[in-house]
Amino acid sequence: MAITEYFVRYLQRRDLLSECDIACLRAIPTQHACFRPGEVIVPRGRMATRSCMMLRGMSARQHELVGRPGERVITALHVPGDFVDLHAFVLAGLEHDVISVGESEVEFVDHVELRQITQNFPHLTRLLWMSTAIDAAIHRQWLVAAASLRSSAHLAHLLCELYTRLASVGAAQDHRFVLPLLQKELADILGYTPIHVNRAVRDLRADGLIRWNGAEVEILDWQRLARLARFDPEYLELGRARR
């Protein structure tokens, strides 16, 4: 198999790809794989030899807490088009697992291929680098949200971000999307207890901001939700620039 169309779209939202860039991307061989809910896609540790990009569903970076078995913190969510653990290509090891959130499909890319790109395709190299820099910008925004927002607004921020990211690659529209996360998992993302997440969901519902049945989320009033969350999509870099 080959590079996902989502990833090409992810890059094209942000820079101009030449014919050559696209041809090079499409020539990269990949290995396809499916995962069940909670399954480990990339284990933590030192010997990663490949990285993966999301094709369908979502994945999460899950940090286990030492000395508190069973407890964990989720520091990132990845959606179709994300080159998930590209970080592992330049790091000696990952300090967290990448797990499947709900059912998911990914394409694995061998690090040998990535190394070839860094040897011969400077522009593509900068674009891959950019993708990890955007992940870092998202991390920073999560830090800002955690430090400055109360639970409802914090949850609202996550919903605004996910919808924007999904919509930007064509994986969501009409302010609706599939969010295959349990409230317990949301709690691990936002740093609250599941009970408190539940109350935050209840408040957003009561304010008429969202509808949420099972894994189906619909944002009823984008303006008010985004204002509550102080959401500004600037950090997602959804604009063409030359790199």
Next chain:
Amino acid sequence: MAITEYFVRYLQRRDLLSECDIACLRAIPTQHACFRPGEVIVPRGRMATRSCMMLRGMSARQHELVGRPGERVITALHVPGDFVDLHAFVLAGLEHDVISVGESEVEFVDHVELRQITQNFPHLTRLLWMSTAIDAAIHRQWLVAAASLRSSAHLAHLLCELYTRLASVGAAQDHRFVLPLLQKELADILGYTPIHVNRAVRDLRADGLIRWNGAEVEILDWQRLARLARFDPEYLELGRARR
């Protein structure tokens, strides 16, 4: 002027630099500058044409909160040897300011030079990329700390990390270091109020874990402080690997 020795040491702690790599690094022209406390080193916005590396003192990434003038969140601290806003090289713009924490000195590197490196020096390119990936790993660890630690332990984690980073480039030793941060600034980093930070400091002092006079911090019991903070330096990638 040229690349700081601290940055060379930063890289050498993590990978093997060839003679050629080092020569290339030292050939990069830079511009030196000094900053007063709170001064903006790199303004946010779209037109960054250069990035900076820390030479002396510290700097911080400061996010202003929209609609709440004067309030801010600090999402990263940088110490000597850090290539601070390398992110700006591959991003279209920065969504935060980089400010000086206390007095500081930096060396600016023009993006034209960085682009040359990505065209001609794949190994150095991967090392620069690595430096931004380590920043991202630090962001993730801050997210984990924010979600899982109480105020004293959270503060303890920051102290452990800063000492480790400073010591790794030779800018601190004997469990002492200079921390030019006001409690108000610590509050913006940790996501608490200054008053609560003060109580966290008091608790660490009362437990005999630290001594702290003015900007001078001394860690009295590294073992217990690190255990309290569940600090594991793995994420700082302080070990040689081939990239």
Next chain:
DNA sequence: CGGCAAATTGACACATCTCAAAGCCTGTGG
């Protein structure tokens, strides 16, 4: 000595956690 910013303390309000219980889905077996 005076003046200012920062650090420190106290009392009370609010946000979030903890523990316990009840309600709701969904799949399974009778």
Next chain:
DNA sequence: CCACAGGCTTTGAGATGTGTCAATTTGCCG
């Protein structure tokens, strides 16, 4: 078609952590 089990969601009440506001103390510098 019903009964049941199990996981998830929802609700309630009381404990703990953190925020807010006001006041005092400390330390530095003129």
